[in-house]
Amino acid sequence: MFRYAAALLFAVALSSCAQMHPLDSSAKDRLRTVAVISTVDLPYIDVGARRLPPEVTDVTLFGLGIDRTHFDAAMRDQGVHLARILQDRVLDELQKDSYQTTVIDVPRTNAAPIDFRQVVREKGIQTDAVLGLRFIAQGYIACSDSSERLAPNVNISARLIDPRTNEPLYEEGLTYGCQAQAGIHQDPSLVANNRYVFASYEALRMNPALAAEGLRDGITRISSLVGRALAK
Secondary structure (H helix, E strand, O other), rough: OOHHHHHHHHHHHHHHHOOOOOHHHHHHHHEOOOOOOOOOOOOEEEEEEEOOOOHOOOEEEEEEEEEEHHHHHHHHOOOOOHHHHHHHHHHHHHHHHOOEEEOOOEOOOOOOOOOOOHHHHHHHHOOOOOEEEEEOOOOEEEOOOOOOOEOOOOOEEEEEEEEEOOEEEEEEEEEEEEOOOOOOOOOHHHHHHEEEEEEOHHHHHOOOHHHHHHHHHHHHHHHHHHHHHHHH
């Protein structure tokens, strides 16, 4: 529980501080096929707020109340399944760039480590590279200023692995939401539009359709950046 909540609260810092390893041109030239490890959601789509009503607070951490179950239920009612959307849109991006793609179905939890080379060997798949997309955070979180504002928090780790060596060809942490603090890398396209930034938890709760739209917008933008990073 602690590990998951900590990931939520420090998603921007964790992603932005992650090593960025771009895909070099020589690798792009030889890659024709990419296998994508099946993408899975975190257990909850949640909210980390400074002032959270006690009736919806599942845990308190570092001064923030965490609502997991109530907001998660609201997002499920809106049909939000972020892992499925992310996987489909990244596959679309790769196929638009003439990659041949396949999905490797690996039953697992989101946090479970994967030996990409072993998976490819066990599945008997021939591929030039394996792409893993892992969620670090899903939901809304208080912005770093002292206000009650809540912004989408979609944080994804992307890794493209050479199955021959199990070494990364490309890796990047991508966080969509509040603008990162000065000195922390964040692609400008991943700063959430103000229409998806809510003045309070109550404002967020009262507009689940717009909240869901904000999360989907994050997936769209992150997918585009992954596609751009792998584009030939």
